[in-house]
Amino acid sequence: MLRCITISLLLTVLAISSVSPAANSASLAINEFMASNSSSVQDPQGQYDDWIEIHNFGFSPINVGGMYLTDDLSFPTKWQIPNNNPAATAIIRGRYLLIWADDDGGDTGLHANFKLNADGEEIGLFDKDGQTLIDSVIYPRQTTDISYGRYPDAGEDWRLFTTPSPAAQNEGGYLGEVADTKFSHNRGFYDTPFHVTIATETEGAVIYYTLDGSEPYSASGRAPGGMVYNAPVLINKTTYLRAVAVKPGWIPSNVDTHTYIFLDDVIEQPKYPPGFPTGGWGHAGPDYQMDPVVVSAYSGTIKDDMKSIPTLSLVMDMDDWFGSKGIYIHKSQDGTERVVSMEYIDPNNGSQFQINCAISMQGGVTGGGTSLNRWKADKLSMRPRFKTNTDDGIPTGGPTKLNYKPFADSPVESFDTLVLDARLGNTWPYGGGTTDHGTRPWISGRPIYQPDVAQYTRDQFVADIQNALGGFSHHGRHVHLYLNGLYWGLYNLHERPDHRFAASYFGGEADDYDCLKHNSNQIINGSNATFNEMLNIVESGLASDQQYQSIQQYLDVDDFISYVIPHYYVGDWDWGHKNWYATRNAGDPEGLWRFHHWDGEHLMENLYENSTGRDNAGGPTRIHNRLMQNAEYRLLFADHVHRHFFNDGALTPGGAAALYQIRLDDVDRAVVGESARWGDNQIGRFAHIRYMRDPHWLLERDWLLGEYFPRRTTIVLDQFKSRGWYPNVDAPVFRINGSHQHGGPASVNDALSMTAAAGKIWYTLDSSDPRLKNPSTDSSTTTTLVAENAHKRVLVPVAAVSDNWKSTVGFNDAAWMQSVGSPGGIGYERSTGYQQFISLDLEDRMYGKNATCYIRIAFVFTGNTDEFNFMTLKIRYDDAFIAYLNGIEIARRNFNGTPARNSRASASHSDSVAVQFENIDVSAFLDNLGSGANLLAIHGLNASTTSSDLLISAELIAGKGSSPGVEGVSPTAIEYTGPITMNRSASVKARVLSGNTWSALNEAVYAVGPVAENLRITEIMYNPLSAEGVPPSDRGQDARDTEEFIELTNIGPGTINLNLVSFTNGIDFTFPNVELAAGEHIVAVQNRSIFESRYGGNINIAGQYSGKLNNAGER
Template structure:
């Protein structure tokens, strides 16, 4: 492990060798797929670039540029470090961006094992050196021989920070398959070819990497349906003895994983190519959802010593549950796999190397285990580039969570997916959901679910956060090291916020106002209300996730304003798990005074002492009853998600024996429906009982609109916008009817459509207000009408009411993005982009603008017309009305 700048003197004649550069600093060696060669100070196997001083003079590198994008030569700039004659300098291409001259150097980019041109540029902009593009296998480097020389070769034994020795002639090109991986309706012959007639192709069909002892390809491989009795890994027990595991019943559907590699004396072997082939009369139509194939040497999953999917030898010796292999975590228990995602239409979404780790807590001991996939340059590609969830616009994933039914694995399987899908429109983050069938080395492994993985990269792609400047905390009061496990970041600010609440009263308005600069209270209220309705009794003492951008409170910065926000996680014990319905579970009591761990309920109890929060929380519960959790919406969601996996359930049950029978599964799904039907009246009684000091009953509010035509405008009540398309609001929405709580004021806002004006609010007593915002306290059932009128000139421009800088779109973006802002009056405007260190990148506009909305495009280039690197940037709007800032994320 190297902890600083790597320097070593070359003690051979290579020190005096004359290179093609005439004696100077050169790019001497590079590795783009560091799997086991060398780690940085953090223990990470990062890409690296080695420089060598082939001159007789010490060279000061301050101001030199290093890049893997030739059009952006100063993508990363050296600090004040020098390189003495005959010395080497190792720079980590890790994307960590560290320029401390007394420590290890890390660039702000990573390398691709498919090959990239590396360029070293002098401070005056002239070329110092470059290494041409070259694809690299795992732990194979590319560089000069001798040190500083002009001959470029591959090194099967890399020498970071030392003199280059050995080297192969070249790396062979990988073989090619005659057929694409996927599903076929009939058997066929698979041919494997190489562009080098002298190369020997070796292959495997058991998931292992081909080696020099693997079978030699001598003719086409017959690919056919391998369905048959369970054998091999299908008969490996994947649980401890005390947990449920069944042998597969009957025949199991199986595909053929083919891996091939080219060998030739004097050459480094090619990369391994992998393709999984399935033969079934229905072809791809066999499964109505995506198929994920994982191919790896079976020892990586099922070996007693290193296999991550089995209890293992240590558990066999100690009998301690936590000693089981599948309970281990971290990089030491990550295993290499090749993953292929086959979409419903037969297209191959991606096929690449990745790392695999077992995921979860107690669910690791179940027969079918959740796992995570890691995209890393050491496996080939740094990201999974695909639209994993069709309803989302996110197309890049650093990590993918492949989840099972978890606590719901013996019952309905879809419980967490149903609940998180129901609340996905609310202000807290949720994990998107998509069923997928998984195969290990061609063997059917059952129904799983793609889910979002909460980590710094999720926050980067979904919120534009700087992944190196976020705090993400798991809260679990059963953790042996304390309840707060931060990764990334730390829990200092969160515990500081809690300490503030312990020493101040929420009933004090000034305290509450300050607290709102620390926590997004609307987010917290909606999050708590959703868990309470769902009867999630596996919360709040655990299964809590919170995050924030690690910056001081920044009003107007949206999700990156530095406040704490909550993320939905693990609803598997909600909606009546293993109960007849659990609809009468008083989770409002559980979340405040009934939970055995009182510390976990402190924050909600503390906030409810404040009258403003209490009113908002009661209304939030009512809003969700009136929209998110209406019976038709819940039943529709349950039916939809159950129908998605129903065609695959007979095969899943035959494979795992759980649920025991198909009609059992149908009954467990019906338990969800029973909960959805029965929950509402219990929830209302729980709310009235808990808040009996403030409200005695519910009252119905009926909201209608009136005007010269239909759809003159819309009404928003609290957080519900009453219009087609809002979750839980039916079509033909007006008149709309909801139940709220007496003596608790609700907020109504009227918004006219273009061509209309809002006139006033009317009840049975006449017009009660002409303001577009109305606070209405219900004493009895009430009908209120929002009246609109036509404007004289529907084309007349309207003066904006708000000085605003919108979030750029798209975000994250590549290559360009649209920045929109609004002025309420004419003003000189400066619109400029800065990096996260406050350095000006480019001024986009510096001129007067009239009142109204305006749009400016940033193409991702700086003031010198150089393409900037991936990262987080700030766009700042300066006008007479003030200064507004937003964060933007550029992903190259």
């Protein structure tokens, strides 16, 4: 039976047209499919993937193995059904075969190499010849979790199935979907009355609506609870209008909700609003009223204050809020879900959305409900969950994800859940009493109550700090919340840092992640096995290097430090034993545990609060305290502290205050609405105070900005020092031309200087740590293979020289100049600085003539290379060199490309650095060291023929043990002896070594020269089409991608140095130390050999990048 079926949806009416070409003997039909599967049917791997059902409606079994399935009728052979397993592909008469369309061929079962497009496309089944069409369907846009299928099976009519039947007979179904309702006025804020019209594009549909929060029509078929819409609805006060369109035999539209807010109503919200219960909740009975005293005090601004931040409106049946099983008032219902409409309205930028979802109460140590004393605060937290059904199976009418970007500082745009956080402690409606707040100058003669210090910013601020320090915590923003049209107060809408959160930021599937909350026994997802293994290691002690290495197999240590520092800074005393999340990607063999801040309430209370003594078994404070037994961790922790507590870091007085100011700006005016709603809530309980923005919130704000932040950094740093967590040796300070400057732009030839109170400063300019981790305490044995004053043969070439000059054989250097004796250096000095290092002066031969010299140093080795485990080239150089051992290159600096007899350095080398030995590890070339005659050859290069100086002086050593040098100092480190001339961008890292004590690391990046001003991207090849005349389809996408390149040009008038210039979006590449002349081009390529084979070898190539450019475009 050969059929071509086209399905088109016009205004959600299902219209079917059928074409029947020549008949075919295969009695097979594409019988049902689902192109948007989010929670309906799982494949054998547990994933919700697209699927296609093939039905054998004939009288004999048919093996479809070898046939073809496609989502492109012009490409019939896109995927062949496997023909090697008849048991899996044979369909007996009247039965069905299910194929997953998920592009996951590696999975067990039948998985096609394509996915279905929910926006509409085509499906075709072709016979084994790859040409004969058996059946096809062209389908329109699909609805999530609703399948399309024939009814009856193999018939000509198609229906929608809200209960899909993969691999089974199709039953019932709907003729179509009723089009969504449309409202003439959008949700939002209004000042004057208006009429709303409601419409649907589906002919014959009836619209029902409600004004009390209840659903207008029940999908279960019981009598509708709403009114039939037959005339425009008058809106003259705050109203939450809900509507649905229904038609017999059709799937009803979803329930649409529009909340219209009249602020004149809101600010006069009464003590007992109509329709809301007059009892049953609250510490002293229900509290609904907007305090007239506060409203009057802010009469000139309060309506603007109510629109200063976005608004969130929650609407559902009143009984679901406050009825006999209402989730707001009955603790027995904590953790249970109800169906709710959630609307987001931002009056400042016009953005909005509405989504139907599930909602439950939020809070409590057990995770499902609120605190044991429910009415410690009358204002409670909630958690919307985006899913198609509640936990007890009630359809929500909504999707499985909220696709919206509410947090500007987060890249995440899709959410499974969010939290509406009322904040329990240190808020105006909190009735839990006092806590240790230290002192406040405006309070005397009574305790300081928690509402006294309300800010509504503290918890999110700690999350902000963790994110600013490089960790991962929940992002959030404040909103005004309405429940069924009543203003409910100021809430923090934020992420929940669970396994879904982790998958959003780190990749992978949410179910792959282990997730714990508060302790190792509260498993949110996955398992606690590896966490408990980690705790066992912690309890055994972490002082030794082996123990420290073991813990790093479980814990992301750098991320962990970014997590604990914020809690010590804010003095969180309600943390460690609870109030944390931890996640780990169990699907990644190298997955590590990360901690995420959660529920910070008691923090930034007492200026002198010291939380460093907390040591809670099973929690992050215990882990941290055991880690502090280890010297490597202590210094790593100190490095993080220095990064954030100094040099305008995030936790300097200015940095912390600026970060906090972001949250203050968010709620500065919004707290007026909170004050009117909840500021009088605790009158008569213990604080006979009506809390308001002025003066209460402002007083605490000013104390934090004027007292807490200016002093807290030093206080916490001293706490760290007193516990031995931070060294007493001060880190060095960087200056440019004598003035303090920690990184940033610098001009060519600026002087970088470093100062320290005591000890020696060691630094690097290549991003490496000047300190050697875990230096060996065993004495090393070393052999000098080439001494600095070794006999040398030297040539300044004036003509071509055989390439054998780098080798021990096939070359005679008898005619070359000789250098004998100390000091042993080769070069010249037209001013002062290098004379003490030079034995052979080359000024007459090089200055104004050639920037290249060749040096040959022959030596004999009679030992056994098996006795060595390292080899080090120690070299002083100005400006560049390439070193060879027996003809094999072992090291180079400041030169790119293929050298020639007259090559110049690609960058200069500062004189103050050039005179210091740079220790270069060349252990990888030990096998090139032979028994008997050997040759160290060096190609020395100057930056120009008119450079004022040149220096090349080298040693080659090998040995057993650790590389030689000052104990604990990296071989690449340089001792600071004076200012460093900046001639290229540099990543500077420095420490002070005083006795045996290292300071914390000071690090900064200096961008030298007008690189940003003069470097431009001038050409991009991001989607290569063909090469060598070969059509792209014959070569494959991977082959085409390797031809990508990016060209950059120096458009400025002078030479610039590209050192450390980086691509970070889309591709990863950091330019080496290379100079680009005015007007000169340079390219970064995806594959060098393929690029050169197509474009030739004369193009200036900086190197190969990792990653791929997006063919669809990117930034």
